[in-house]
Amino acid sequence: MNHDHYGEEEQFGRTYDAHLMRRLIQYIKPYRRLFSITLALSLLITGAELAIPYITKTVIDRFITPPAAVVQLPAEPQLARRLEQVHPIPLGKNRYLVREVSQLEGSLRASLERRGLLSKERYLVIEPASARPRELEIVRAHPQLFHQADGIYWLSAADFNRLSLGELLALRAPALAGLWQFVTLLLGLLVLRLLFSFVQVYLLQLTGQRVMHDLRREVFGHLMRLPLRFFDGNPVGRLVTRATNDVAAINEMYTSVLVYLFKDILLIVGIMAIMFSLDWRLTGLILLLAPLIGWISFEFRKRAREAYRRFRIKLAKLNAYLQESLSGMSIIQIFSAEQRSLQRFSQINTEEYQANLRQVHIFAVFRPLMSQMRSVAVALLLWYGGLGIVSGNFTLGSLAAFLSYIGMFFQPIIDLADKYNILQGAMASSERIFLLLGEEPERYAGRRLDNFRGEVEFRDVWFAYRDEEWVLRGISFRAAPGERVAIVGPTGSGKSTIISLLLRLYQPQRGQILLDGVDIRELDLEFLRAQMAVVLQDVFLFAGDILGNIRLQSEQIPPERAMAAARFVQADEFINALPQGYRTEVQERGSTLSAGQRQLLAFARAVAFEPKILVLDEATAEIDSQTEQLIQRSLAAMLAGRTSIVVAHRLSTIRESDQILVVQWGRLVEQGNHGELLARRGLYHALYTLQFAETGQRVSPV
Numbered sequence: 001m002n003h004d005h006y007g008e009e010e011q012f013g014r015t016y017d018a019h020l021m022r023r024l025i026q027y028i029k030p031y032r033r034l035f036s037i038t039l040a041l042s043l044l045i046t047g048a049e050l051a052i053p054y055i056t057k058t059v060i061d062r063f064i065t066p067p068a069a070v071v072q073l074p075a076e077p078q079l080a081r082r083l084e085q086v087h088p089i090p091l092g093k094n095r096y097l098v099r100e101v102s103q104l105e106g107s108l109r110a111s112l113e114r115r116g117l118l119s120k121e122r123y124l125v126i127e128p129a130s131a132r133p134r135e136l137e138i139v140r141a142h143p144q145l146f147h148q149a150d151g152i153y154w155l156s157a158a159d160f161n162r163l164s165l166g167e168l169l170a171l172r173a174p175a176l177a178g179l180w181q182f183v184t185l186l187l188g189l190l191v192l193r194l195l196f197s198f199v200q201v202y203l204l205q206l207t208g209q210r211v212m213h214d215l216r217r218e219v220f221g222h223l224m225r226l227p228l229r230f231f232d233g234n235p236v237g238r239l240v241t242r243a244t245n246d247v248a249a250i251n252e253m254y255t256s257v258l259v260y261l262f263k264d265i266l267l268i269v270g271i272m273a274i275m276f277s278l279d280w281r282l283t284g285l286i287l288l289l290a291p292l293i294g295w296i297s298f299e300f301r302k303r304a305r306e307a308y309r310r311f312r313i314k315l316a317k318l319n320a321y322l323q324e325s326l327s328g329m330s331i332i333q334i335f336s337a338e339q340r341s342l343q344r345f346s347q348i349n350t351e352e353y354q355a356n357l358r359q360v361h362i363f364a365v366f367r368p369l370m371s372q373m374r375s376v377a378v379a380l381l382l383w384y385g386g387l388g389i390v391s392g393n394f395t396l397g398s399l400a401a402f403l404s405y406i407g408m409f410f411q412p413i414i415d416l417a418d419k420y421n422i423l424q425g426a427m428a429s430s431e432r433i434f435l436l437l438g439e440e441p442e443r444y445a446g447r448r449l450d451n452f453r454g455e456v457e458f459r460d461v462w463f464a465y466r467d468e469e470w471v472l473r474g475i476s477f478r479a480a481p482g483e484r485v486a487i488v489g490p491t492g493s494g495k496s497t498i499i500s501l502l503l504r505l506y507q508p509q510r511g512q513i514l515l516d517g518v519d520i521r522e523l524d525l526e527f528l529r530a531q532m533a534v535v536l537q538d539v540f541l542f543a544g545d546i547l548g549n550i551r552l553q554s555e556q557i558p559p560e561r562a563m564a565a566a567r568f569v570q571a572d573e574f575i576n577a578l579p580q581g582y583r584t585e586v587q588e589r590g591s592t593l594s595a596g597q598r599q600l601l602a603f604a605r606a607v608a609f610e611p612k613i614l615v616l617d618e619a620t621a622e623i624d625s626q627t628e629q630l631i632q633r634s635l636a637a638m639l640a641g642r643t644s645i646v647v648a649h650r651l652s653t654i655r656e657s658d659q660i661l662v663v664q665w666g667r668l669v670e671q672g673n674h675g676e677l678l679a680r681r682g683l684y685h686a687l688y689t690l691q692f693a694e695t696g697q698r699v700s701p702v
Helices: 004-010 018-026 029-064 077-084 106-114 133-141 157-162 165-171 173-224 228-232 236-278 280-287 290-327 329-334 338-391 396-414 416-437 495-502 525-530 546-551 559-568 572-576 595-608 625-639 674-680 683-695
Strands: 069-072 089-092 095-098 123-126 146-149 152-156 456-464 470-479 484-488 510-515 532-536 613-617 643-647 659-664 667-672
Touching (some): 018 416, 029 236, 029 396, 077 106, 236 280, 236 416, 290 338, 470 659, 525 532, 546 595, 559 595, 595 625, 659 683, 674 683
Parallel strands (some): 484 659, 613 643
Antiparallel strands (some): 146 152, 456 510, 659 667
């Protein structure tokens, strides 16, 4: 068995396709208010995250580090005028004490630091006019530690350790009060970020689930309206994947990529802006790593895409083989093919393992490389920032803020691996879903006939499933209302295809099929199929109980009518013998029922829908003689007053038909009633003779 074709659907287009994305965005429109709220929350969350390191910087520089410094001014009147704006304390000889360095204009401070005019030493200022008694008491107790000028006292940070802890806390009481205010602000931001994050995640998941619900409903609804020809060329497992896994992949993109990608972009832009405002030189130094980061990301994207594609192909192959093997387990065991099947599975499983391992290797290289880049950036920051602190050109708070921002800056890049994988899977899934939704559905709208009588006519019908490999060749016949028509012929002659065309499951390439003189292509499809009931050889039973399978959950068929239909076809005897009668649950595909019991339920289903035309396609082929006797007793009543078309294998069941059509190689070779066809001694006579020779019965024309 060759399963390579299962990988065809995994051939991906581009990782990001703007056209596909625009179509995907359409599904958010009904929930744009919720989605807009999540975007607004992203702004608030990003703002809170950006503010936290800056608050940390402010706390360190304003309340932990002493605020005052000495400025030595050269004879520059313009510089002096700019310094006067912060009301410095004159110390003589063009020296001034600035109460709070943080109040200096940014460019002025940078100029003073660059020229070495701002002291590296920091001081604590005590002004008697606003000082508390305890502070003045400490000043008087340590006159050798405090400098004095113009009635103002100041203490060097280097002398803090010469005071007792109680004295130091008393002097720093205002700073501690401000510290607690900022800590309270910081805690408030953390609580708000937690609250906003919770609401955002909840709304994102809510929106994603609603989008997934709508998309899955649309996919299934579209599948219900596709012609049968489409299902002939698409495995069931593939279509199930479209409505489940592919829709889930798109939901993951909505909830894990779109909003968070917007947040990541905001975060990176905000971080760069703040870092440039703090120190553009250090920011520029860190940006020297950008080309290397870009190259690593590009290589990762290229290699991850190829590895992901190969993994998906191998996974599809593995799933296909597993599904096929489980479905055909009885054949595998009957022919003792377990070992061969296991070897084949092991081979495919190893290929999937190796493809997945390749993916793991790529991710295992990318993440450590990005972490290494972050470590290099931190090292540059510590080197440059440490020199700046020593030289007085950089503050400890700025260094702490930079360290936080560097970590925040690299996190979205490291998360790129996961987001890229999700986006790639979502684009591939959306492409496959939209290809499915692009399939032309059957046309349902059309005419509805009043007083439908049930006349069926085929006029020179030609049909081929593929190209011009004709299955039917010029079939023509007419079934009058209430007439019984049987179709017989060798296997593969086209009998079941005639039924499929009548139900408009397929369209003939040539000719016409008429109901009451109207081409069925002009009829409303729902109306057309409502006039017919079909009993197939392979009866399909759905999950649910016996009664539900007869009614097919139709509200137009009350339970009483379904039970009456079961009694009509002699099915109520075995149904009542079941543990819960009509409420007995049906196992998968009716596996706990015999073929005959399933067939009786199919007859009951057909009768319950009260069709004008009854179609039986090999309906008694797998029924035992006892069950067939039960059906034959009610078959005449079932067919009375209805046009019936019966595809039969057992010719004994069609002797009473008004006309019998004999088809061979897609052509109508004989037509007449049972006696006429036997008298011609043609193909029908040969088939009939062969069947009765096998049973030892004598051939009779009647």
